[in-house]
Amino acid sequence: MKLVPTTIPDVLVIEPDVFADERGWFMESFNESRFHAALAERGLPAPRAFVQDNHSCSHRGVLRGLHYQRAPHAQGKLVRVVQGAAFDVAVDIRAGSPTFGRWVSAELNATNKRQMWIPEGFAHGFLTLTDETHFLYKTTNYYDKGSEGAILWSDPDLAIAWPGERASFNLNAKDALAPRLRDAVV
Numbered sequence: 001m002k003l004v005p006t007t008i009p010d011v012l013v014i015e016p017d018v019f020a021d022e023r024g025w026f027m028e029s030f031n032e033s034r035f036h037a038a039l040a041e042r043g044l045p046a047p048r049a050f051v052q053d054n055h056s057c058s059h060r061g062v063l064r065g066l067h068y069q070r071a072p073h074a075q076g077k078l079v080r081v082v083q084g085a086a087f088d089v090a091v092d093i094r095a096g097s098p099t100f101g102r103w104v105s106a107e108l109n110a111t112n113k114r115q116m117w118i119p120e121g122f123a124h125g126f127l128t129l130t131d132e133t134h135f136l137y138k139t140t141n142y143y144d145k146g147s148e149g150a151i152l153w154s155d156p157d158l159a160i161a162w163p164g165e166r167a168s169f170n171l172n173a174k175d176a177l178a179p180r181l182r183d184a185v186v
Contacts, residue, residue, distance in 0.1 A: 001014055001015065001017055001031075001035075003117075006106070007099075007102070008090070008092055008099045008102060008103075008104050009044075010044060010092075010119050011116065012039075012044075012116070012117045013106045013114055013115070013116055013117075014114065014117060015112075015114055016028065016115070029080070029115075030078065030138065032049075035078075044119075047120075047140045048141070049140065050078065050140055051139065051141060051142055052138070052141075052142055053137070053138050053139075054137050054138075054139065055134065055136050057132060057133065057134050058133050059128065059131050059133075059170070060128055060130055060133070061128065061168050061170050062133075062169075062170045062171075063125065063162070063170065063171050064125060064126055064171075065089065065123065065124055065125015065126060065150070065153060066089065066091055066123035066150060066153055066175075066178070067123060067149070067150050068093060068122065068148075068186070069141065069143070069144060069149070070149055070185070070186065071120075071147075072147075073143075073146075074120040074121060075140055075141045075143075076118065076120045076139065077116075077118045077137045077138065077140075078115055078116075078117055079115060079116050079118065079136070079138075080115040080135075080137070081108040081109050081110055081134065081136075082110055082136055084109065084130040084131065084132055085108070085109035085110070085128070086109070086126040086127060086133055087126060087127045087162065087163055088106050088108050088126045089105045089124065089126065089160055090105075090116065090124055091122060091123040091124075091125075091151065091181070092122055093121060093122060093151070093181065093184075094121035097121070101157065103158055105161075107129070108126075120140065120141075123149075123150075123151050125153055125175075127162055129163070129164075150175060151178055151180065151184050152179060152180050153171070153175060153178070154166065155180045155181055156180075157180060157181060158181060
């Protein structure tokens with residue numbers, strides 16, 4: 001596994017080792033000891049144990065996010081796409097962080113098999129680029145409705161460079177009406 005740094009040092013793109021031959025391919029999608037060792041090599045703390053796996057399926061143009069969980073139910077997420085493609089975004093919402101309000105993105109898709117590690121203290125969202133995009137993520141804490149929060153995906157202060165025609169994005173009401181970062185309770 002190769003960890004690729006982003007402009008926010010705590011968020012990493014993970015490129016797995018894929019072993020392919022005429023029969024197909026094999027990869028290790030998660031190995032706790034290797035993941036923790038790779039984080040430690042970069043001076044990053046190991047996350048809490050993953051306790052919940054989530055799986056969503058979305059049509060092209062669905063935008064989900066920007067979501068987060070407040071303490072004490074904050075969640076770190078290890079995310080990947082197993083079918084289709086998504087533009088994945090993490091926004092630093094940690095008070096006092098030198099990268100507060102900055103975002104990073106990566107295309108995750110079934111072909112590149114990349115994953116993104118998003119630690120606690122980040123809002124997360126994604127835009128599906130194909131129909132039938134299957135998005136999987138492991139979380140370090142259980143979902144808690146009372147701790148959920150959202151930030152407006154189109155917050156001009158964030159200026160996220162979402163690909164495609166914004167008018168065609170498909171959002172639910174919660175995401176469409178979420179507050180800007182400066183007004184959110186983080």
